[in-house]
Amino acid sequence: xxxxxxxxxxxxxxxxxxxxxxxxxxxxxxxxxxxxxxxxxxxxxxxxxxxxxxxxxxxxxxxxxxxxxxxxxxxxxxxxxxxxxxxxxxxxxxxxxxxxxxxxxxxxxxxxxxxxxxxxxxxxxxxxxxxxxxxxxxxxxxxxxxxxxxxxxxxxxxxxxxxxxxxxxxxxxxxxxxxxxxxxxxxxxxxxxxxxxxxxxxxxxxxxxxxxxxxxxxxxxxxxxxxxxxxxxxxxxxxxxxxxxxxxxxxxxxxxxxxxxxxxxxxxxxxxxxxxxxxxxxxxxxxxxxxxxxxxxxxxxxxxxxxxxxxxxxxxxxxxxxxxxxxxxxxxxxxxxxxxxxxxxxxxxxxxxxxxxxxxxxxxxxxx
Numbered sequence: 001x002x003x004x005x006x007x008x009x010x011x012x013x014x015x016x017x018x019x020x021x022x023x024x025x026x027x028x029x030x031x032x033x034x035x036x037x038x039x040x041x042x043x044x045x046x047x048x049x050x051x052x053x054x055x056x057x058x059x060x061x062x063x064x065x066x067x068x069x070x071x072x073x074x075x076x077x078x079x080x081x082x083x084x085x086x087x088x089x090x091x092x093x094x095x096x097x098x099x100x101x102x103x104x105x106x107x108x109x110x111x112x113x114x115x116x117x118x119x120x121x122x123x124x125x126x127x128x129x130x131x132x133x134x135x136x137x138x139x140x141x142x143x144x145x146x147x148x149x150x151x152x153x154x155x156x157x158x159x160x161x162x163x164x165x166x167x168x169x170x171x172x173x174x175x176x177x178x179x180x181x182x183x184x185x186x187x188x189x190x191x192x193x194x195x196x197x198x199x200x201x202x203x204x205x206x207x208x209x210x211x212x213x214x215x216x217x218x219x220x221x222x223x224x225x226x227x228x229x230x231x232x233x234x235x236x237x238x239x240x241x242x243x244x245x246x247x248x249x250x251x252x253x254x255x256x257x258x259x260x261x262x263x264x265x266x267x268x269x270x271x272x273x274x275x276x277x278x279x280x281x282x283x284x285x286x287x288x289x290x291x292x293x294x295x296x297x298x299x300x301x302x303x304x305x306x307x308x309x310x311x312x313x314x315x316x317x318x319x320x321x322x323x324x325x326x327x328x329x330x331x332x333x334x335x336x337x338x339x340x341x342x343x344x345x346x347x348x349x350x351x352x353x354x355x356x357x358x359x360x361x362x363x364x365x366x367x368x
Contacts, residue, residue, distance in 0.1 A: 028245035045126030055113035087115035196223025255363035
């Protein structure tokens with residue numbers, strides 16, 4: 001199946017399903033309790049056991065190895081160290097909010113020197129700290145690195161898969177100190193939406209108040225909701241939070257089109273519309289027009305006279321091939337029309353960007 005056909009299938013499915021049924025989701029999937037979040041950890045370490053793919057003449061690596069050997073009672077000047085099986089790395093991890101000493105966390109290992117690959121390497125014990133508290137160690141990382149790729153070369157020839165200078169160690173970090181989490185003062189809590197939106201915030205307030213039968217929630221702004229802990233939950237805050245997290249609400253979303261030019265990926269959200277516009281792109285000409293029509297009900301019926309928009313999309317390729325759509329001017333129909341004449345995802349990306357610049361794309365365009 002061609003890339004454009006795959007894109008059409010995905011877009012058509014999403015656009016067809018989206019407007020029909022707006023699914024409710026749990027609050028825990030779209031919001032967090034303020035003060036309860038992950039902390040970022042980082043540290044500097046050494047990876048050993050590389051098969052000649054480590055750092056070449058990196059002085060930082062040599063100095064680090066010299067310091068490590070000195071702590072073991074072996075003195076070797078850094079300038080005398082010649083290593084290709086060791087690499088200097090930065091180690092990063094995320095510390096969950098309620099992690100206790102002894103808990104395991106995943107770590108990521110990234111080369112900071114000129115190492116060609118970390119395949120087969122083992123990370124030596126590395127203390128991990130937070131950026132705001134560099135004196136306190138919260139976890140120790142160590143273990144064999146999983147790469148999921150390779151890099152081999154000889155005499156100018158090179159074979160590489162994925163990114164061999166970045167690897168992961170699942171469960172490679174052991175927590176030695178947990179983060180202190182304070183759930184406010186026990187009288188109130190603050191709920192923070194992952195994607196701030198005034199409509200969603202209003203719906204969340206209504207859903208929570210309906211759940212508990214009293215006005216305990218109020219929106220401070222589009223992304224922050226203050227909760228007053230009911231009297232019956234004062235001694236059981238965990239139960240109160242659990243019930244709040246499972247309240248279901250229908251979040252509102254902004255119409256968006258996300259474009260990744262590097263990979264040629266286009267992701268189209270629901271409710272995306274295009275107003276009257278004509279675009280010529282290379283051999284492709286796109287014409288989109290929207291007209292207002294009156295829908296008149298039959299006599300002796302309870303219907304009302306309403307104005308509806310009727311849109312028309314014409315896509316022409318040099319050579320006479322024409323695709324015609326008479327419906328609402330949606331992105332899905334534009335994709336279908338372009339697919340009918342064999343356009344590529346790159347054509348769609350360029351056309352969408354120019355439609356947005358002309359002010360005809362009724363959605364937020366995000367380019368990465």
